[in-house]
Amino acid sequence: MPTPPPTGPLVTRDTVSAQLLPLGVRPGETLLAHSSLSSLGWVCGGAVAVVQGLLDALGPDGTLVVPTQSGGLSDPALWSSPPVPEEWWPTIRAQMPSYDPLITPTRGVGVIPETVRTWPGARRSAHPQTSFAAIGPRAAEITEGHATDCRLGERSPLARLETLDARVLLLGAGYDACTAFHLAEYRIPSPLVQVGRPAAGGWEEVTEVSITSERFDELGSDFERDRPVVRGRVGAADTRLFPVADAVAYAERWLALHRPREPYADAAPRAREPRTRP
Template structure:
């Protein structure tokens, strides 16, 4: 899939709103697309009044995350201590987001891009509503009501899963925060401001283990889908989908059929 004209046409056919807000999770591997070409196609389809948002998460900036445990696997306790002491702090304008894919890193580093301030679950965006949507991301709230995710929900942003599955759909976490009873909490730790300066906070235990199944259970009327370069691509409105997932999640996680 190297024909950019055909890509733009496919994205328009999916139903991306001109002038709208779009959050994208993506995998470009096997498409022949560069991150710059994908970004240009998305921004062209959105138009000059549209805003493009990507998760710019940094789970490795922690000593309580699975990403950190993978990085330190096999180290001695002394080596782990030295690794932790040398970890660079999160800096919104400089810290890369390597686990989020090439497109997210490209958007993050695009001149004019805005990034939210959470040291583990930041977002990056470009467009006229970027600063408004990403402002005041509470450092003690990953993806709940005091995060850009809630603002994207209010704005009824669209979500594009470009050749990735629903297991990658971070918007489902907002439904998770809203379940009754609410999810349990745990302590998170990350380094900010300078080396060796760690903060701790309590937030929800985030669990994406059933997101693929929850995506499979979504009413197909909520989704626009097609295949690009051999993998599925899904587009949907965040508000209706988060609402539907919230209802399903409450029953599904309690063992209801």
């Protein structure tokens, strides 16, 4: 069958920066970006052009931050898309490579974060499953000190971003991808769970706060109704811009009212694709 023609709009590096600035992105600020490359249209230069456009909009004094999660470094007993045979679990746990911030690829967060991860000068945080990468003057300040037993809580880059008055940019991504909401889960009564993962000395189990993206779309809809959220478009992508601190404060109140009190099933923050085996 013939290859279908590309669908637009045509998006370039200049398109990204030119459309972000009227949206309100400020040179010199710190921006936590959640993104979907395919939502933008036909991007000349792909993810590289998008990252260049983001950096152009932020300027030399701005800092770009993205989630660089590696959810494949998890217990095979929890894999569902697809599952693996139970008899494989011990071998997978014994042989799975441990996290290395320099070489462990991202999984399920899209090609733009993977591009940022490998960008010259990028810094990446230490958590083996829910790391963040950053480019810019504040990259080290944001990524250093990410505790390996604190996925998205007070000792993670999210808390640093809140303190630094960073803003969230949803670039073609929905509220289900908004990691800032997870920081609120650490500030309300939430169950604890055992989280398994590979480590340098073999398989390890750590106690963590249970996190889930369930109902984040509903939370985001209410947040957007009640709080100032700048909306616009970059290429064909619906785009939203709002402060990290505002999102966390609203989510803390909303989750306390709408989340059931009984323990919920643990999950990594939902990525842009189903969890798959490594």
